[in-house]
Structures are given as structure tokens and as C-alpha cells.
Amino acid sequence: MSGNETGQAQVSDRVLTVPNLLSFSRLLLVPVFLAFLVQGQDAAALIVLVISSVSDFLDGYIARRFNQMSRLGQLLDPAADRLYIFAAIIGLAWRDLVPWWIVGLIVGRDVFLLVLGVILANYGYGPLPVHQLGKVATFALFLGLPLIMLGLAVPAIAVFSQPIAWAITLWGAFLYWWAGAIYLIETVRAIRLARASLPRQSDTLEP
Incomplete structure (x- = not known):
């Protein structure tokens, strides 16, 4: 058993990891998602949301599978979740929906x-x-x-x-x-x- 003999995942201070890059991509898609939603392009907004959800699953899987969990990732992931929730409710409220x-x-x-x-x-x-x-x-x-x-x-x-x-x-x-x-x-x-x-x-x- 390499890296962690106790079986618990190591949390590092690394920044440039694949999960973190995926999390950054999710954050970059938030304004795109909001723009589509405000403009009434609901199908396009849903596609962006699906892409974001897939990247969310992948960054978590890769972080656990390849021991790439980081403190930055632990901050980015919930931040992205909240921003998508905020974007969704603000976009829908903007359209009085x-x-x-x-x-x-x-x-x-x-x-x-x-x-x-x-x-x-x-x-x-x-x-x-x-x-x-x-x-x-x-x-x-x-x-x-x-x-x-x-x-x-x-x-x-x-x-x-x-x-x-x-x-x-x-x-x-x-x-x-x-x-x-x-x-x-x-x-x-x-x-x-x-x-x-x-x-x-x-x-x-x-x-």
C-alpha cells in the first residue's frame, strides 16, 4: 500500500491537479450558464449544467482514485455548487419564473x-x-x-x-x-x- 497506510486519502497543498483544473472549468462555465438562462435559452443552459455535473463527478472520482485530493479542491468544489445554485435561482427570478x-x-x-x-x-x-x-x-x-x-x-x-x-x-x-x-x-x-x-x-x- 503506497502513500497512506491508514487507507485515508491524503490532502495536499497542490494547485495544478486534474481535479482542480476540472473545478476551474466548472467555475468558468457559471457565467455562460447564467447568460443562457437569462436569455431564455433553457436547452443550452441545461446542456451547460449537464457538462458541469459530469465534470463534478469526474473531478471527485479522479481525486479519490489517483490520490489528488487538495485543500484548494475542497474549497473550489462546494463554491462551484453554490454558484450554480445562485445562478439558477437568479436567472429564473430575472425572468419572473x-x-x-x-x-x-x-x-x-x-x-x-x-x-x-x-x-x-x-x-x-x-x-x-x-x-x-x-x-x-x-x-x-x-x-x-x-x-x-x-x-x-x-x-x-x-x-x-x-x-x-x-x-x-x-x-x-x-x-x-x-x-x-x-x-x-x-x-x-x-x-x-x-x-x-x-x-x-x-x-x-x-x-
Whole structure:
């Protein structure tokens, strides 16, 4: 067994790896995806989204299979996921196909997590580990939003796909905030532990 005797993947500081290049390509396609969506070219936007999803699968597979996991990749991958979600809801809202409160609900949750991250950093903590519920919520949004787009690209199936798409999207948004509540609880717990570990100040003045 080479590289890692414990069987756990090594995470390196390398930048120029095949998975990272694939992640960069996903990021470069975000504005292309958004432009197609805003212009009403739903079929083209779906094609870009499929290409991005395939590259997402490939970069994860290659990173694990060939031990090319990196810290940069761990940042790029979730960043690309969020940007595609933001691009999808903003593009659809721009065309009045989804209400803007959905945009505020989803974007607001990530702004909320950003604030929690700043608070944790002030106490010397890094970002909280991704909760399984957050992964499920992201998956639901990644499934629901493209289904909405699919109904737009193929109107013949919209009567069937749209109710399902909206149910999944709204459920994903609910889970998104549920996960946010869990992150808030974990942040409060971390702050309490940090404060408890601080030395108590003396009530008397030092001579």
C-alpha cells in the first residue's frame, strides 16, 4: 500500500491537479450558464449544467482514485455548487419564473453561514464540517432547479415536471435553513466551549 497506510486519502497543498483544473472549468462555465438562462435559452443552459455535473463527478472520482485530493479542491468544489445554485435561482427570478423571495431565502442562508464563519474565526475556530442535512438540501436544490428548467425547455412535460420540481425545490430550501439552524447550534456550542476554556479574571487587583 503506497502513500497512506491508514487507507485515508491524503490532502495536499497542490494547485495544478486534474481535479482542480476540472473545478476551474466548472467555475468558468457559471457565467455562460447564467447568460443562457437569462436569455431564455433553457436547452443550452441545461446542456451547460449537464457538462458541469459530469465534470463534478469526474473531478471527485479522479481525486479519490489517483490520490489528488487538495485543500484548494475542497474549497473550489462546494463554491462551484453554490454558484450554480445562485445562478439558477437568479436567472429564473430575472425572468419572473420563480419569486424573488426564493432567491432571498437561499442566498440569505449562505450569508447567514458566512456570518457564523466570521464569528467562529474570532474564537480561533475554522469552518464547521458540512452536515449531512446540508448535503441533502444541496442535492434537493440541484435536482429541483434543473427540473424547473427542464419544464421550460420541454413545455410538453411541464404539466408533470413543474409540480414535482417545485415540491423538491421548496423542500430543499426548507432543509437548507434547517441545516443552517444546526450550524447555529454548533456555533453557539463552540463559543461556549471557547469561553469556558478562558482563564477566570481575578476579582482583586494585582499589587
